Amino acid sequence: MKRHQVTIIDIAKELNISxxxxxxxxxxxxxxxxxxxKKVLELASRLDYQPNLLATSLVMSxxxxxxxxxxEFLTPFFPSVIMGAQEVMSKAGYNVMICQSNESYEMEVANTKALxxxxxxxxxASVTRETRNFDHFQALHRKGIPVVFFNRVCEELEVSKVIVDDYEGAFMAVEHLITTGRKRIAHLAGPDSLxxxxxxxxxxIDALQKHILPVEEDLIIQYDLTPEKATIYVxxxxxxxxxxDALFAINDPTAIAAMLVIKxxxxxxxxxxxxxxxxNDPASALIEPGLTTVAQPVFDIGREAxxxxxxxVDIDLEEYKPQTKVLQTKLIVRGSSIPHAV
Structure with missing residues (x-):
């Protein structure tokens, strides 16, 4: 008699869960x-559940x-996210194919087609600073290929996303500057497309308004995230x-570029x-004085994605309800905002 191959459906029925x-x-x-x-793993072990990778590959292509x-790969952020994702994917039996768009929309489209x-x-995926049209990701979604955005996400697609609480992190950073007595706080912001x-x-803006400080347009500069432009605007x-008397930067590379100009x-x-x-780029702790920064759980971004x-991957996409995971940030105070801070 041919032995029945235990499936995820069998385990779900036995435990009466999805x-x-x-x-x-x-x-x-x-x-x-x-x-x-624990119940799932114990039942899977008792029933000798084995993911039939070959059969699934043939049947489901x-x-x-x-x-x-x-x-981009210019900063450690995205390589660290990739490492977090690879840690999870390799344990699940998956290989990861990595494409870098070099902040180019056209390259991003070419990357998705190649994949x-x-x-x-x-x-x-994390989109480029140029990306305003998401048809290439829509096409993948229509073909039933799961798409998960992280960090730089697309709100137009009903797919899962992993982000950090950027609003709260920025609010916390600016409020910290205000509590140290700063009253004219500039902001080097990223492009409005992101x-x-x-x-x-x-x-x-909300941190300034909470503390009844004026929002001055001449202190807010949105730019394309290139180091050359950061230097010019600082x-x-x-x-x-x-x-x-203070500067809040969109990211650590911008802040470090600003510190060099200031010096x-x-x-x-x-x-x-x-x-x-x-x-919390690794370089933020090495520059003198150390850079006060908003730390993101970078590895966890990759893991959660x-x-x-x-x-x-193991269910019909029509049954899947997209989720948005919001990870928390933490303010790390160093000498760039308070003298002799650790």
Missing amino acids: KSTVSRALHGHQDINEQTK KSYTVGMVVP LASRVDGIL IISRRRLKGY KHLLDLPNPP DKGLRIPQDIAVVGFS AYLFLEQ
């Missing part, structure tokens, strides 16, 4: 209740390869008739001007 819950438990998802996870599309041609089972830029700008701010001008940090960044993909 296939999605079983799949997440088998993949070790952090959101699953420990007791439920699965490649056990996931694509990751990131906008589609490579028959990936899904795509984890949701993270808009949310951090909103946090900056010099512009410092040359104002009434220059700022070159012969100004003291933080006595003459305080600086706060966003992301991978988990959200795995939740979808």
